[in-house]
Amino acid sequence: MAAELALIVLSTVLVNNFVLSKMLGLCPFVGVTKNVENSMGMGMAVIFVIFLASVSGWFVNKFVLVPFNITFLRTVVFILLIAALVQLVETVMRKSFPALYKALGIYLPLITTNCVVLGAVILIMNREYGFFQTITYGIGVPVGFYLALFIISHIREQLAMAKIAKPLQGAPITLITTGLLALAFMGFSGLVRE
């Protein structure tokens, strides 16, 4: 059990990194990684939201969708669920944990409709994970996302001072760098067989 969970973490963080292998969530990846501080804020918000979304998604799937045999409605239901959940968490957090609310700031509502969150929840259901596997997956995926943001934001802070050909400035050079980074991450693919 423990070995399996460890494998899930290893797999989601390094081998099947959502950004660098599945190419999901590229919008925040390009959008907020101009400086390290912003991307870390976004990373923390993603960890928070994906964990909550995958756990609650698992419950809804097991006790609502599967018993009523309407699993084809997954996408719609999960979007509804994630949106409502994030809103709820934001409201509660604002009252009860103002410090955390200030730290996550605008990133929390921004991440609501992101494909990384939905992708993680839907993949969990496709793989028919158990509860503990879901929790592990729900932590592993956003940590991998956080790692990717961390690396690219540091690279971009360096790139900002480099002389880059005009047509490649901004998003293009970021995507090229992302491709190279993804190539580097392919080196991890031998670690886990999936």
Added chain:
Amino acid sequence: MLAEILTLGGLGALAGLGLGLAAKKFHVDVDSRITEIDNALPHAQCGACGYPGCMPFAEAVVAGLAPLTGCTVGGAAVARAVASIMGRTIEVPDERLVARILCKGDCEKAVTKFDYEGADDCNAAVLVAGGNKSCVYGCLGLASCVKACPFDAMYMSPFGIPVIIEERCTGCTLCVEPCPKDLVVMIPETSRVVVECRSHDRGATTKKACEIGCTACNACVKICPYDAITLGDNVAVIESKKCTNCGLCIPICPTDSITDFRWGLRKAEVYDPCTGCRICAKVCPTDAIKGELKMLHVVDLSKCISCGICVERCPVEGAMAMVDMTKLAQKPLVLIPAPGAKAQPKQTAAAEAPTDSARA
């Protein structure tokens, strides 16, 4: 079919109910003044006030941390609105400030010491022997100020000197700080004549380094009828309070370092009541007025520099007036960019905000 509708509808209703209840139960009281101030602000979210955006600034004002006049973009009108929301009255001058670049030494006019190949940033370039311009006071032309402008109010001329689009400049001062040579200054909008050079080198040195630099020749100081120009440390400075924008100093400057920002000039016109006394022709500093004694005089518009001295001195009522020539002469008196240069504003990187780009 029914199960699907019920499930989805039920989930939606449940979520809505939960959110509604949560909003009630976890309601956070926000000072109404914060939203009022936020509404009064320009919402440029530029951060010129030192806070991340307009809302944080509003919060800081209510908390007493930020000054009522903190919003430089909004200017006097917003400062008054903020003050009235806070139940206070303040006195703010109406004067609008505009950024000006105190250097015209572009790649054609100024001599360079070496080819700079380093990082594309003025503050990096200045570390290499103080920059590659022969004039140590000169603009390095790597657009650090332009990149800092959140309003697209600046662009680089094709010759490597920043140009300010006055209509867009909000006076936020964000461009002042990035300049390693302190060349960006805030000048009242009403000052239309500016010495665009701040070389403190002696005249001969300036002349060698840049053909458009102020050589401190004293010509403008002598001609100024209002004593508005002073020579301080080898550079002429126009005092905006005394300057009447007469423009006498502009043609007299041997190096063209005084820039004319008086778009839509008013020029002298002579009308029928003119008795032909020749007083105006005598006082005209540029010999722009022609005409025989006791004959209707004519103003040579190409020579008239809009100083208005003739109108002041004309003894006959209704014989002379300053007339807005913008309809006649459409050509604005801009020295940079050069003719034919495109005046397209450059897209600044600062405009990219996480708000738009982070949504998937």
